[in-house]
Amino acid sequence: MENITETFREAVAYNPLQTLWDLRFGWEDVLRSPLWPVLSSVTFYFICILPFTVVDLYGKNWQWIQKYKIQPEKEVTAPLVMKAVIQTAWNQVLYILPATIAQYLWTPPTPLPPTAPSMWEFTWQMIAMLIIFDFQYFVWHMMHHKSRFLYKCFHSLHHQYNSPFSWVTQYLHPWELITVGFFTTVNPWIFKCHPLTTWIWNYLNIVISVEAHHGFDFPFGGHKWIPFGLWGGAIQHDMHHMKPMTNFQPYMTHWDRLFKSYWPGTRAGGYKSEELLKFERVHRERRSAKNSITNGRKID
Numbered sequence: 001m002e003n004i005t006e007t008f009r010e011a012v013a014y015n016p017l018q019t020l021w022d023l024r025f026g027w028e029d030v031l032r033s034p035l036w037p038v039l040s041s042v043t044f045y046f047i048c049i050l051p052f053t054v055v056d057l058y059g060k061n062w063q064w065i066q067k068y069k070i071q072p073e074k075e076v077t078a079p080l081v082m083k084a085v086i087q088t089a090w091n092q093v094l095y096i097l098p099a100t101i102a103q104y105l106w107t108p109p110t111p112l113p114p115t116a117p118s119m120w121e122f123t124w125q126m127i128a129m130l131i132i133f134d135f136q137y138f139v140w141h142m143m144h145h146k147s148r149f150l151y152k153c154f155h156s157l158h159h160q161y162n163s164p165f166s167w168v169t170q171y172l173h174p175w176e177l178i179t180v181g182f183f184t185t186v187n188p189w190i191f192k193c194h195p196l197t198t199w200i201w202n203y204l205n206i207v208i209s210v211e212a213h214h215g216f217d218f219p220f221g222g223h224k225w226i227p228f229g230l231w232g233g234a235i236q237h238d239m240h241h242m243k244p245m246t247n248f249q250p251y252m253t254h255w256d257r258l259f260k261s262y263w264p265g266t267r268a269g270g271y272k273s274e275e276l277l278k279f280e281r282v283h284r285e286r287r288s289a290k291n292s293i294t295n296g297r298k299i300d
Ligand SMILES: [Zn+2]
Pocket: 158, 164, 213, 237, 241
């Protein structure tokens, strides 16, 4: 009986993050380096988009995956991909590389504490940072659509693609790339996060932003299982590229619903849900009512 109680106690006390954190032994010099967060994030980004690049360019007849495409009529061609690759490469060379060198020269090595964060601390910090980042980018994004100046000078570049694919994730004006990098970096400082939490936060952000741009409505997408339609993900952001004055929130939907910029997304295979059809109907009716008032005034 005592043995069972002991095993139970051990199971409750077990922290899987500690097992993960213990993998650092032998790699301390690499992980302590200020280059690690940037280089591992850049590498992780390319690992994330590579499979989608293969599907987009070489898997046009792979129905098992192409059936999930949100805008199936829009073909991802090699020149379209190349244009995004060139912009991404320029951003990496002109902005990320100097920032990395500056960090290497002026940032002290990261201290590596002996213990991992607890599961509770890790989870609440991750959720809090997600909610805060989502709000920060929502405000930035809305401002860069509502102001003609900001849109034309900075954000319009990202909107050269109205049907996103993975490389569009970082097809950004440098100002937008710097802002996103700043929000991502600053949030772990607010909560004084453990290095493991900070690194996983960086990778999670990359996964979510690639998910918002890969252009597929997969059955395991966040919008399928997170309740109350709280998660926008791929379908909402795909709609933002089709209808740029809607869905300013990068990941979730609550601020868009509150500020009336929410617009339901198209589903796999270009399928329009009842909700989307209703939105389109109401919008059409409002527009024709507005037009008839304007025409009436003109006749008067
Ligand atoms: Zn986008």
